[in-house]
Amino acid sequence: MTLTGEGNTRQSVAVVGAGAVGGVFASALHRAGHDVSLCVRTPFDELVIETSGGTEHVPVTVVTDPADVRPVDWVLLAVKAFDTAGTARWLAALCDEHTTVVVLRNGVEQTDDVQALVPKTTVLPALVYIQAERLAPGHIRHGYGNSLDVPAGPAADRLTRLFQGSGTDIRPQQDLLTAAWRKLMLNAAVNPLTALTLRRMEVMGDRMIRDLAEGLMRETQVVAEAVGARLTGADVLQTLAFMEEFSDGNGTSMLYDRLSGNSLEWEALNGAVVRYADLYGIDVPLNRAMTALLHALAPLHAAPTAEEPAGTQLAAA
Template sequence: MSFSTAIVGPGAIGTTIAAALHESGNTPVLCGHRHRDHLTLLDGTRIITVPGPILTDPAEQADTADVVFLAVKATQTEAAAGWLTSLCGPHTVVCVLQNGIEQVRMVTPYAAGSQVIPAVVWFPAQAQPDGSILLRGHAQLTLPDTQASKVIQAVLDNTWCEAELSADFSSLAWRKLLQNAAGGLMVLTGRRSGTYRRADISRLTLDYLDECLQVARAEGASLDDGTPQEILNIYQSSPPDMGNSILADHEAGRPLEWDIRNGVIQRLGRVHGIPTPISDVIVPLLAAASDAN
């Protein structure tokens, strides 16, 4: 069965999904805020070109899509509302490729009654100075085990982007959130993954992740005591020049996703009566860094 697809937000994550779909013979409709003739993904020695154009006016799109991949930053969801209105019909499935654990709550008001499915994105993709996207790992998504998720899985079934279903999606989403929360230290230090090899930053990262872990468990996530060290190991074993999306936004002068990545820990900690002394320092600093942009 064939499905019509659309990508809203052809940045690093959106371009990766678009390239996977295009190579499988299902070239998606591309929707963004800047006109381009094509997208380019660099994957090892391969160069994948996804034909455009990138549409910039929701009024240009007359047809709804079976599956919409929403790949804009959480800070841009409201600005993408026009695209969701144009692309979504009563049977559309919206796959939200955003950070955080609040995707459904944040996107549903704009989805025109469509089914909204959150996803955990596990692959590193980075924008390059020439506008291309460099994929630096295996492309994989995790989705909750629902019927709507199986539609997304079917769309990606014949591509090199793996889509797995999880019966405990919430725990995996929280684990990724902890990884993203620790990534905020790149903004505050002005450095990339190499910063986590410092002994003092390593200790701070572990203490912060322990704090995040207590909040995650209070929210029902099943994460073991070794999770903070596992996440630190990921950063320490990454190439020292590896950045992340929040650092890229900071360097480009864009608003930061500080609230959905870090503020949520502080907010939910208060709900559960869990002290968050490190969050109480990190969150206002990241908010101020975002204001400066």
């Protein structure tokens, strides 16, 4: 038995996806004394995490081929919802009946598609609360926050032990449904509004944008109640207050994805609000408008078509 510095058994961990979230938690688990591999498409030499306290160089193993891995104790799945199907080969190689997969992603539909890929494996949904930005492959800036909300139970207890000594706060929730919709209430406002305006959180200082954010949250809260989440108008006001605590220079994952030319996870955010609203016959015009706008966005740096003069894309953005 190998023990970490905190007295826990040393575990094997694979992090699938080396974006901001994957990088931060890979670093945390290395700090806790575990054997950590990063499963990626784009190779890099080392994992570098920038924080206000300095720069950390993390000696994790970087793997680019599922043929080079074998089952591990834990998999942290840190990809967007629309990339889940593309991780099938990784999950098949990394998982057996003894593995636990922790799904680190936004939205309220976290585990069904993952469980279908690994039917004999324990799958644990997790709500991520960090502010981090991927600057380049393997290079992450971690601003603040370092916690995960997970459903209370034996898997949460094991995850707490796994992260002991890492600086990460594991917060078991008796009602993850409510916790997930509370987070979606924030994400359905700040993610699209920063991505569409191409501005960081300082844009929320604009009264019209702040009012629009509140409208998006109120629509989401009504849908959440219909689904069974225990959210009220008071939660909207608390979420607005939480939003206003963010630094003006903070961005959102959707803004970072748009600036990088990546696909946007609108289907898991505003798209989810619209889908559930349709099920319950609830009118959500603001979320429907955000969904349509995000769906229609062209890549920020796309080349102009033959009929389109150079510069039109950038001006339109």
